[in-house]
Amino acid sequence: MKLTFCGGAGIVTGANYLLETGTTKILVDCGMFQGGAENKGWNQKPFLYDPKTIDAVILTHAHLDHGGRLPLLYKQGYRGPIYATPPTAELAQLVVEDSEEIMTTRAQEGGSAALYSHADVAGVGRLWRLIEYKQRQSVGDVQFQLRNAGHILGSSMVEVWAEGKKLLFTGDLGNELSPLLPPADVIDRADYVIIESAYGDRVHEPVKDRKEQLERAIEHVVKHRGALIIPSLAVERTQEILYDLDTLVEDARVPRIAVYIDSPMAAAATEIYQRHHSYLSAEGQNQIRLGDNIFEFPGLKITRTREESKAINSAPAPKVIIAGNGMSTGGRIIYHEQLYLPDSQNILLLVSYQVNGTNGRQLQEGATHIRIGEKDVPVRATILQALAYxxxxxxxxxxxxxxxIQRPIQHIFTVQGDDEAAHVLATNIQDEFGINASVPKIGEVVEL
Ligand SMILES: [Zn+2]
Known part of the structure; x- marks a missing residue:
């Protein structure tokens, strides 16, 4: 069989893998490329296959860099099933709806044309095939099942059996110490592993420290009457932060303070988390059973309309503002950054991976000025990181x-990481375990 790396190779985003046996073609993920212009340019290039010839798509999880080009696949004629867990399907539909709206608005403002339309997004909505973890499926001569990846609600790894061999696509693997989600399943056997490597060259701070970092940042803005702004992915990061804020506020570890979720999408995602609470960690489910609404606490305000969003600016400090997007490349966060970055009493707290070429990465690296639209914005606010999130x-x-994973493993491919991170992980796998490992390139085809 043949495996083609159509995205997510040597780069964090754009995950897209094509598996072909003699008779069957399966895609795992169909993500958007994100980051600087160089990354985004890949979105404009044709798929490395004819979408009409694909038999099935399996979606590991809802993030844009894994499912963001599904409507483009539909636009180009794909009408087969998209297999995913129920929370993944709901969250992914929300994510592509949001993506279409952002692209259409940009196009109307004179930017590049949207990759797909509202009708294409609605088309994707008709293709979902909901499956649970460990529910075996067959497509042609390929069998597969999803396993919990512990990354976001409903996130999956994919185990694939074909031509007598077993492949494992990890999708994104969760931070196992997340209190909100159960840890990823242990996989006991695989001949080939396609493993993510976003943090392949780094070690996180312990998760237990992250709540203290959040607590200290809040205390700082309370003391200095500033604003704490948090660029956050609407799906998962925001719910993790809400979960910690719920505990901090209810245990009276921070003074009661206005917390704005300035993102209609984060609000909608949080509702999906509440509806599918059986996918949460045992601890999270237990708190819900005891009657705690784990994503809500006194002082929390959700702003949906533009008017409500603008009104946050005139609300008195101290305040906490959580808005998308997580890498400060667009969304409501950039308006808050224009307003709050120039003043030293404010804090910007980074909680997500910052892709090369984004404003978020520049802030992380200590930039004293950033460019937002046409404006040059001085950075005098304190920039903090809580990467344990x-x-x-x-x-x-x-x-x-x-x-x-039991030996022997034939080969491990490290993907979904910047070149450096992917290479460090591949080298260490090879050195420590003696397993062949390599970093594929986009377009690379391997015979398995
Ligand atoms: Zn992800």
């Missing part, structure tokens, strides 16, 4: 994940 496994967790 990362939804990704770090280097040590990825190595432990590989260690649990």
């Amino acid at each position: 990362s939804g990704h496994a770090d280097h040590d967790q990825l190595m432990a994940f590989v260690q649990d």
Whole structure:
């Protein structure tokens, strides 16, 4: 059989893998490329296959860099099933709806044309085939099942059996210490592993520290009457932060303070989390059973309309503002950044992976000025990081994940990481476990 790396290779985003046996063609993920212009340019290039010839798509999880080009696939004639867990399907539909709206607005303002239309997004909505973890499926001569990846609600790895061999696509692997989600399943056997490597060269701070970091940041803005602004992915990061804020406020570890979720999408995603609470960690489910609404607390305000969003600016400090997007490349966060970054009493707290070429990455690296639209914005606010909020496994967790898989493994491909991170992980897998490992390139085809 043949495996083609159509995206997510040597780059964090754009996950897209084509598996072909003699008779069957399966795609795992169909993500958007994100980051600087160089990354986004890939979205304009044709798919490396004819979408009409694909028999099935399996979606690992709802993030844009994994499912963001599904409507483009539909636009180009794909009408087969898209297999996913129920929360993944609901969250992914929300994510592509939001993506279409953003692209259409940009196009109307004179930017580049939207990759797809509202009708294409609605078309994707008709293709979902909902499956649970460990529910075996057959498509042609290929069998597969989803396993919990612990990354966001409903996130999956994919185990695939074809031509007598077993492949494992990890999708994004969760940070196993997340209190909100159950840890990823242990996979006992695989001939080939396609493993993510976003944090393949780094080790996170312990998760237990992240709540204290959040607490200290709140205390700082309370003391200095400033604003704490948090660029956050609407799906998962925001719910993790709400979950911690719920505890901090209810345990009276921080003064009661106005917390704005300035994102209609984050509000909608949080509702999906509440509806599918059986996919949460045992601890989260237990708190819900005891009657706690784990994503709500006194002082929380959700702003949906533009008017409500603008009104946050005139609300008195101290205040906390959580808005998308997580890498400060667009969304409502950039308006807050224009307003709050120039003043030293404010804090910007980074909680997500910052892709190369984004304003978020520049802030992370200590930029004293950033460019937002036409404006040059001075950065005098304190920039803090709480990377323990990362939804990704770090280097040590990825190595432990590989260690649990029985030998022999024929080959491991490290994907979904910047070149450096992917190479460090591949080298360490090879050195420590003696397993062949490599970093594929986009367009690379391997015979398995
Ligand atoms: Zn993800």
